Amino acid sequence: MGVFYVTTPIYYPNAEPHIGHAYTTIMADVTARWRRLCGDDVFFLTGTDEHGLKLQKTAEERGIDPKSFVDQMSEVFKRYWSILGISYDRFIRTTDEDHVQAVRKALMKMYSKGLIYKGVYRGWYCTSCEAFYGPGEYIEEGGRKLCPSHRKPLELMEEETYFFKLSQFEDYVREQLSKDIVHPRGYAREVLSKIEREGLRDLSITRPKTRVYWGIEAPWDPNHTVYVWIDALLNYVSALGYPDNTSRLEKYWSVAHHFIGKDILWFHTAVWFAVLAAIDLPPPRKVIVHAFITLQGLKISKSVGNVVTIDALLQRYGNPDVVRYLLMRFSSLDKDVEFSAEQLDAAYNTELADTFGNLVRRVGVLAKKKLDGVVTRDRVDPELETSVRRAVDRAASALNSFRFSEALIAIFDVFREANAYLNRTEPWRSDSPNESLYNALECIRIGTSLLSPFMPRVAENLARSLGFEIGPFEALRMGAGEEYRVSEAPILFKKIRGGSAS
Numbered sequence: 181m182g183v184f185y186v187t188t189p190i191y192y193p194n195a196e197p198h199i200g201h202a203y204t205t206i207m208a209d210v211t212a213r214w215r216r217l218c219g220d221d222v223f224f225l226t227g228t229d230e231h232g233l234k235l236q237k238t239a240e241e242r243g244i245d246p247k248s249f250v251d252q253m254s255e256v257f258k259r260y261w262s263i264l265g266i267s268y269d270r271f272i273r274t275t276d277e278d279h280v281q282a283v284r285k286a287l288m289k290m291y292s293k294g295l296i297y298k299g300v301y302r303g304w305y306c307t308s309c310e311a312f313y314g315p316g317e318y319i320e321e322g323g324r325k326l327c328p329s330h331r332k333p334l335e336l337m338e339e340e341t342y343f344f345k346l347s348q349f350e351d352y353v354r355e356q357l358s359k360d361i362v363h364p365r366g367y368a369r370e371v372l373s374k375i376e377r378e379g380l381r382d383l384s385i386t387r388p389k390t391r392v393y394w395g396i397e398a399p400w401d402p403n404h405t406v407y408v409w410i411d412a413l414l415n416y417v418s419a420l421g422y423p424d425n426t427s428r429l430e431k432y433w434s435v436a437h438h439f440i441g442k443d444i445l446w447f448h449t450a451v452w453f454a455v456l457a458a459i460d461l462p463p464p465r466k467v468i469v470h471a472f473i474t475l476q477g478l479k480i481s482k483s484v485g486n487v488v489t490i491d492a493l494l495q496r497y498g499n500p501d502v503v504r505y506l507l508m509r510f511s512s513l514d515k516d517v518e519f520s521a522e523q524l525d526a527a528y529n530t531e532l533a534d535t536f537g538n539l540v541r542r543v544g545v546l547a548k549k550k551l552d553g554v555v556t557r558d559r560v561d562p563e564l565e566t567s568v569r570r571a572v573d574r575a576a577s578a579l580n581s582f583r584f585s586e587a588l589i590a591i592f593d594v595f596r597e598a599n600a601y602l603n604r605t606e607p608w609r610s611d612s613p614n615e616s617l618y619n620a621l622e623c624i625r626i627g628t629s630l631l632s633p634f635m636p637r638v639a640e641n642l643a644r645s646l647g648f649e650i651g652p653f654e655a656l657r658m659g660a661g662e663e664y665r666v667s668e669a670p671i672l673f674k675k676i677r678g679g680s681a682s
């Protein structure tokens with residue numbers, strides 16, 4: 181049995197989550213559920229990133245104190261994750277007392293090692309990104325400097341700050357980037373070439389409290405608060421009990437898998453690897469980076485104002501598992517995916533309703549009508565067995581390398597094979613259709629088990645209706661199922677046209 185640690189970014193709770201946040205969170209959840217299906221001991225972490233200027237400003241605009249605001253908003257995130265069936269083990273909030281103490285201790289350690297010094301910072305800041313941009317990074321337009329990500333004017337800031345000696349870690353960071361940590365590899369090359377061009381500059385890691393009061397106080401200077409990104413990154417270790425309760429940290433840290441969007445790659449590599457080294461911890465096992473969901477070519481985001489809400493998809497398909505399926509079906513690590521309602525509807529109709537739904541419905545109806553719902557182990561069709569084995573191998577290897585849409589295509593090949601097999605064997609014409617229905621049910625059991633990380637509730641309900649168990653992975657081969665007791669033949673998905681599915 182293996183051990184596995186999977187994380188999502190902790191999201192800014194300045195607004196409710198949209199499908200971009202759901203996208204990363206579902207990828208991480210599918211991975212957590214897949215590893216559990218394989219028998220691993222999994223710890224799955226998500227949460228909210230509650231400090232910093234962006235939250236401070238949003239709360240001020242609403243005339244509410246920041247803590248009450250983030251209390252409310254973190255509940256909104258939890259509610260969406262519960263609707264979407266996100267199986268996290270801990271929901272961390274950076275205002276949690278254990279996290280605050282961990283950040284103070286980590287920073288004190290860096291300070292005592294002489295890795296932090298006082299200076300003055302002058303630079304152009306984007307509050308939406310909570311990041312500074314230097315020449316060559318920002319966009320110049322009509323004499324103004326704009327954020328490359330949000331295209332909003334940057335603010336010039338000049339103030340006293342404490343710097344972290346990031347530059348000292350340049351060789352170390354380069355060395356880590358040449359290993360197999362960052363996935364896909366192309367993203368590691370991007371970071372390496374940025375370091376090549378600009379070097380690793382020391383990083384401003386505190387803000388004057390007079391400007392940003394909503395943050396963790398720097399342990400060596402009460403006039404400063406800790407930069408929100410340093411506070412946030414440390415959640416991945418504070419959630420495991422760093423630095424005082426080390427048992428979880430020892431168990432899970434070496435198998436840490438961070439899922440992130442490509443917008444926060446720099447922080448999760450250059451900055452994070454160096455901070456970890458500064459507090460004597462090794463880098464994560466993997467940083468899995470995905471591209472954006474876009475609308476008319478622009479990253480979906482609140483700041484851009486082109487959000488597609490989670491509610492819109494929930495309403496259209498009437499089933500959270502369908503939303504999970506569709507977001508993963510068109511997911512991609514290396515290329516942006518353009519949101520397309522037509523494409524989602526088409527996949528819903530042809531794959532979920534036709535291929536999967538019709539298979540389940542016709543097998544269920546026949547089993548009930550012809551065999552009183554009881555189907556017993558029978559001869560396994562050798563041709564079907566071979567194609568199912570191949571599809572299971574493909575799905576497993578895709579899941580192990582985070583190629584979620586490929587995994588779904590392989591899983592649906594099992595259902596497509598089963599439909600073709602039924603058309604060949606025509607159990608509706610037969611008086612003794614046990615063999616044919618047994619083979620088809622085996623395909624449904626195997627395909628549904630592999631689908632369970634993507635559609636956990638659909639899978640559970642179907643297993644109950646047809647009378648089988650989900651998994652374990654070793655049982656995902658033809659002939660492993662002993663008997664089926666079909667109690668109903670559910671209609672899983674109703675087709676949609678112009679309207680909605682529910």
Ligand code: MSP
Nearest residue numbers: 189190191192200204229412413440441472473480
């Ligand atoms: N709080 C920081 C992360 C700190 S982690 C130590 C942050 N938060 S965020 O709320 O802005 O979330 C950013 C993440 O949300 C992205 O990295 C990505 O995972 C996800 N996405 C937000 N919009 C997205 C798209 N349009 N498309 C894909 N993913 C998107 O950054």
